[in-house]
Amino acid sequence: MLTHFDxxxxxxxxxxxxLESRPFARVAELLNVDEKTVLERLNYLKEQGYIRRFGAFFxxxxxxxxxxxxxxxxxxxxxxxxAKAINAYPGVTHNxxxxxEYNLWFTLLTPNQAEQDRILESIRILEGVEGLLSLPAIExxxxxxxxxx
Amino acid sequence: MLDCLDKKIIAVLQGDFPLVAEPxxxxxxxxxxxxxxxxxxxxxxxxxxxxxxxxxxLKHREVGYAANALCAWIVPESRLPEAGRLMSGFRAVTxxxxxxPQANWPYNxxxxxxxxxxxECRALAAELAQTAGLDRYILLFSTRExxxxxxxxxxxxxxxx
Numbered sequence: 498m499l500t501h502f503d504x505x506x507x508x509x510x511x512x513x514x515x516l517e518s519r520p521f522a523r524v525a526e527l528l529n530v531d532e533k534t535v536l537e538r539l540n541y542l543k544e545q546g547y548i549r550r551f552g553a554f555f556x557x558x559x560x561x562x563x564x565x566x567x568x569x570x571x572x573x574x575x576x577x578x579x580a581k582a583i584n585a586y587p588g589v590t591h592n593x594x595x596x597x598e599y600n601l602w603f604t605l606l607t608p609n610q611a612e613q614d615r616i617l618e619s620i621r622i623l624e625g626v627e628g629l630l631s632l633p634a635i636e637x638x639x640x641x642x643x644x645x646x
Numbered sequence: 647m648l649d650c651l652d653k654k655i656i657a658v659l660q661g662d663f664p665l666v667a668e669p670x671x672x673x674x675x676x677x678x679x680x681x682x683x684x685x686x687x688x689x690x691x692x693x694x695x696x697x698x699x700x701x702x703x704l705k706h707r708e709v710g711y712a713a714n715a716l717c718a719w720i721v722p723e724s725r726l727p728e729a730g731r732l733m734s735g736f737r738a739v740t741x742x743x744x745x746x747p748q749a750n751w752p753y754n755x756x757x758x759x760x761x762x763x764x765x766e767c768r769a770l771a772a773e774l775a776q777t778a779g780l781d782r783y784i785l786l787f788s789t790r791e792x793x794x795x796x797x798x799x800x801x802x803x804x805x806x807x
Contacts, residue, residue: 499709507704514701516688518681519667532667539665539702547708550796552663553688554699555656560648560799566745566756580792587801592793595716595786599751602716602786606797630751638730638742642703645737646710 499547502528504646506538507547511643557606558637563613564606567620568599568630575625576600582623586616599630650803651679655687657803660796711760713787715767717774718753720782726755732778733757738770753784 499507505528515523521539522532542548557564571579576594583589583603592603607613613631621629648656655677664672674684691697706714721729726744734742741758757774761767764787771785 507702507709510702511704512701513699516670516685516692516700518670518685520669521665521667536665536667543665547704549703549705549794551665551702552700553656553659553697554703554796555659555691555799556696556698557797557799559694559696560656562797562799566743568751584793587798589793590795590797592791593716593788594790594792595788597784597786601792603793628750630748632745632748632751632756634743634745636726636730636744638744639734639739640698640741642706642740643737 499646502530503538503542503547506535507542507646510539510551562606562608563610563633564604565613565617565631565633567603567605567617567632569601569603569620569626570599570628571601572625572627573600575623579620579623579625583620588612588616599628651677652687652691653800654803655679655684656691657798657800660798661804706760710762713761713764713767715759715764715771715788716786717757717759717771718784718786719755719757719780720752721755721778721780723754725778725780729755729778729780733774736770736774739774759785 509524509527514520521535525532525535543551569579580592580601583592588606589603590606592601594600595602605613605616617629617631620626658673658677663669666672670684671681674681677684688697730742730744733739738759738761739757740760743756745754745756747754759767759770761770767785771783775781775783
């Protein structure tokens with residue numbers, strides 16, 4: 498169970514870790530505790546699986562990567578096999594089974610368009626795949642995965 | 647343009663972030679530069695928009711947000727910027743994009759919704775629809791997570807480590 502302090506700490510730590518030599522001391526100041534308490538608790542929360550990833554999050558487009566959201570229509574009995582084949586590509590960062598006609602939705606990041614085309618083509622011909630959509634973004638309005646605890 | 651050192655920094659920062667008093671000093675040592683040089687570069691990336699965030703991403707199921715739905719909308723092209731602005735204002739909307747539709751798939755606008763329950767997701771979508779004056783949408787609830795990971799950018803720059 499998350500304590501009241503854990504929730505406050507997670508709320509702060511989701512938004513902005515300062516880019517300075519002792520960032521956790523600054524976080525501790527905000528929460529009126531000492532640096533050691535913040536670090537101990539963060540290590541605990543990470544070990545317990547509350548934190549998916551800690552660190553730097555880069556914008557793929559600004560780094561020159563090409564991205565798309567793709568959706569595959571997969572025969573039910575083949576979903577597990579197709580999902581595993583899709584997951585094998587390192588540029589696939591999210592892959593979710595969803596309700597609806599198109600039942601596997603994944604994101605694909607590649608260094609260039611040719612690589613994206615090649616990977617999508619190889620997925621399109623997998624056994625059990627009956628349709629594949631690629632929905633590249635034309636405008637990004639928001640990416641901010643933060644939860645208020 | 648990113649130089650070789652930029653790519654190495656970005657690649658190393660995809661790895662484990664040390665939860666210690668002086669994390670940037672540890673990372674700088676891994677890269678082979680000074681702490682100050684690393685902080686200067688990170689500040690530069692933040693200003694240019696390349697560094698979107700420094701901090702934690704939580705496992706949403708573990709912290710109580712068990713339901714997530716991709717909500718796909720049909721929005722008239724002229725109203726895309728307005729819909730983007732209005733829906734981005736909702737905290738429960740974590741991702742909001744306009745996308746190119748396809749012949750057999752007319753949805754051109756996507757919002758990712760996170761809530762505690764499916765009912766909350768449905769209520770939220772209805773509220774978004776009312777706020778933006780849009781009524782053509784579908785909710786695609788997730789039933790299984792097959793993969794969720796972070797991208798490893800420029801992996802060739804950390805080979806051998």
